[in-house]
Amino acid sequence: MFRRVIGVIMLIIGVVGLLIGIGGVYASSQFIDTMGERLDKALVLTSDSLNNLVSTLDVARSTLVETNKTMETVQQSLTGVGKTLSDTKPMIEQSSTIVTQEIPDSIEAMQETLPAIEQAAGTIDKTLSTLSSFKIEQEILGIPIGFDLGIEYDPSTPFDQAIADVGDSLEGMPETLRGLETHLDTTAENLDLMSQDMDQLSANLGGINEELAKLDPIMVEYIRIVNEANSDLQDIQAELASLFQTLKTVALVLFSWFALMQIVPLYLGYELVTGQRDPDQYVTEDELDEELAKTNQKQADTAVTGNDDAGEGEAAS
Numbered sequence: 249m250f251r252r253v254i255g256v257i258m259l260i261i262g263v264v265g266l267l268i269g270i271g272g273v274y275a276s277s278q279f280i281d282t283m284g285e286r287l288d289k290a291l292v293l294t295s296d297s298l299n300n301l302v303s304t305l306d307v308a309r310s311t312l313v314e315t316n317k318t319m320e321t322v323q324q325s326l327t328g329v330g331k332t333l334s335d336t337k338p339m340i341e342q343s344s345t346i347v348t349q350e351i352p353d354s355i356e357a358m359q360e361t362l363p364a365i366e367q368a369a370g371t372i373d374k375t376l377s378t379l380s381s382f383k384i385e386q387e388i389l390g391i392p393i394g395f396d397l398g399i400e401y402d403p404s405t406p407f408d409q410a411i412a413d414v415g416d417s418l419e420g421m422p423e424t425l426r427g428l429e430t431h432l433d434t435t436a437e438n439l440d441l442m443s444q445d446m447d448q449l450s451a452n453l454g455g456i457n458e459e460l461a462k463l464d465p466i467m468v469e470y471i472r473i474v475n476e477a478n479s480d481l482q483d484i485q486a487e488l489a490s491l492f493q494t495l496k497t498v499a500l501v502l503f504s505w506f507a508l509m510q511i512v513p514l515y516l517g518y519e520l521v522t523g524q525r526d527p528d529q530y531v532t533e534d535e536l537d538e539e540l541a542k543t544n545q546k547q548a549d550t551a552v553t554g555n556d557d558a559g560e561g562e563a564a565s
Contacts, residue, residue, distance in 0.1 A: 252520060258520060265509070272499070276499035280496050291484065312463055312464060312467065322453055344432035
């Protein structure tokens, strides 16, 4: 009874092992195919992502190059503006000297001479009026004679009044012009500050432009690295089919071998259950030696008998 129980257990172990082997062949094939498809999709997605990254890096590099050129242009423009403002300051200072000092002094000098000019203008005006009215109309010997100097002078505003009006219009102008000195000086200072700010801004842009220029080789190196990684991924993707086919073959061999190994427990279990493997039917070692001795003795007797028969046959002949 115990042997039958052991036989049943061996049969169960063999059947389970056989099912595991057969199921392992199918499951491993399905698992490897699924993993291959997923890995292939992941590699394709990664390769597409790397291609997009390369495109993005190319766009970023082009943007950096264009920005670098733009910054150079802006820097040159700021440098030119700063120089223009710096060159304008002396002109403003010189204009300030002329407007706030020389012109007011000249106007004041003119104002001092205007009374004399006005007096002279009055005299000139009276003289011209007199000459304009000078005419001779007489008859000599019954012959009318008339002539004048050909001067026509009848201004709407007398000459001296015009000079006086000019003097009136110049009243307060020197003080007004001198009052512009503060504004012109402030303008000159502001121009100087603006020139310095432009120069500083130009220098800052130059520094930024240098840093941007350093980024270009870095971007080129990044693009090279990403392209190499993408190429390696494509090589791996090309080798995946053969790799997974090899894995499937290895799994098939291993699980087939495992299934074949279940023949032993199946065979032993079958013999134990059917009673074919009974220890009582097997002889002991001593009994085996006795049987071998008997067999050898029989063979020896048979050989002797055969020799005797052969001798008698020869004698009879």
